[in-house]
Amino acid sequence: MSTPRPFGRALCAMITPFTADDRLDLDHARRLAAHLVAEGCDGLVLSGTTGESPTTTDAEKAALVRAVREEVGTDIHVLAGVGTASTRHTVELARQAEEAGANGLLVVSPYYSRPPQDAVEAHFRTVADATGLPVMLYDIPGRTGVRIGTESLLRLAEHDRIVAVKDCAYDLLASTKVIGRTSLAYYSGCEETNLPLYAVGGAGYVSTVANVVPALMRAPLDAYDKGDVTEAARLNHLTLPLSELMMASGLPGTVTTKALLNNPVREPLQPATPEQVAVLQKAHDDLLS
Numbered sequence: 001m002s003t004p005r006p007f008g009r010a011l012c013a014m015i016t017p018f019t020a021d022d023r024l025d026l027d028h029a030r031r032l033a034a035h036l037v038a039e040g041c042d043g044l045v046l047s048g049t050t051g052e053s054p055t056t057t058d059a060e061k062a063a064l065v066r067a068v069r070e071e072v073g074t075d076i077h078v079l080a081g082v083g084t085a086s087t088r089h090t091v092e093l094a095r096q097a098e099e100a101g102a103n104g105l106l107v108v109s110p111y112y113s114r115p116p117q118d119a120v121e122a123h124f125r126t127v128a129d130a131t132g133l134p135v136m137l138y139d140i141p142g143r144t145g146v147r148i149g150t151e152s153l154l155r156l157a158e159h160d161r162i163v164a165v166k167d168c169a170y171d172l173l174a175s176t177k178v179i180g181r182t183s184l185a186y187y188s189g190c191e192e193t194n195l196p197l198y199a200v201g202g203a204g205y206v207s208t209v210a211n212v213v214p215a216l217m218r219a220p221l222d223a224y225d226k227g228d229v230t231e232a233a234r235l236n237h238l239t240l241p242l243s244e245l246m247m248a249s250g251l252p253g254t255v256t257t258k259a260l261l262n263n264p265v266r267e268p269l270q271p272a273t274p275e276q277v278a279v280l281q282k283a284h285d286d287l288l289s
Contacts (some may be wrong), residue, residue, distance in 0.1 A: 004163070007043045014068075046102075065100035081108070090110075195221070211261065
């Protein structure tokens with residue numbers, strides 16, 4: 001079975017940099033985007049959860065896409081997170097992202113209102129119909145309160161522009177079923193499932209931790225593609241302590257990532273404490289040593 005990879009393999013869920021006075025820092029965004037690409041990222045996902053999309057304005061989202069696209073050129077995949085709780089607003093953001101230069105959309109399930117599956121499907125189809133861009137569905141029930149059901153995914157896969165899933169549902173059995181029965185490209189959205197999902201036919205990952213160690217996050221997949229499963233597992237184990245601290249320590253991944261990159265978060269998020277930063281920095285330094 002040939003694994004579709006419409007957006008490459010190694011994608012970074014990029015932070016949205018801010019200045020000390022809480023303005024969008026496009027110069028920093030350009031530098032970070034260039035660094036991530038140089039370190040092996042095939043694509044950048046902007047204005048996702050890690051990119052603090054709930055607290056950035058529509059104008060900031062568009063400006064970020066334009067700046068990053070200008071910096072990385074046309075060969076790198078730039079996906080724009082456009083999902084909101086409102087179908088109408090999501091469509092507006094999707095059209096804005098296309099105009100700004102995105103070549104893909106990340107669309108999360110509509111959150112808080114917890115719509116039934118037929119409404120979830122209708123939401124995604126409406127957004128996919130609104131532009132000419134390929135769509136990556138974002139299944140993260142821990143944040144949205146609703147799964148994208150397996151049968152829904154099978155039906156949504158029939159849409160020409162719905163081509164991928166960012167999988168944060170922690171259900172490897174269900175994911176494997178959809179991979180085997182559709183052409184949807186499955187991208188792990190949780191670092192601990194990057195290699196397991198890849199091994200059962202996943203396309204790659206969309207990683208928050210890749211903001212700080214992009215080459216090391218890609219290395220297990222490179223080893224696996226060379227047929228060295230033992231080395232892939234070894235490299236995967238190396239990154240787990242940092243990934244666990246960044247993503248499962250009780251702090252949002254945005255906070256831990258920005259602590260390591262020395263960039264402010266936007267309220268209601270609060271920065272990591274000096275003690276938390278020290279622990280994160282030690283794990284980061286130990287991994288690189």
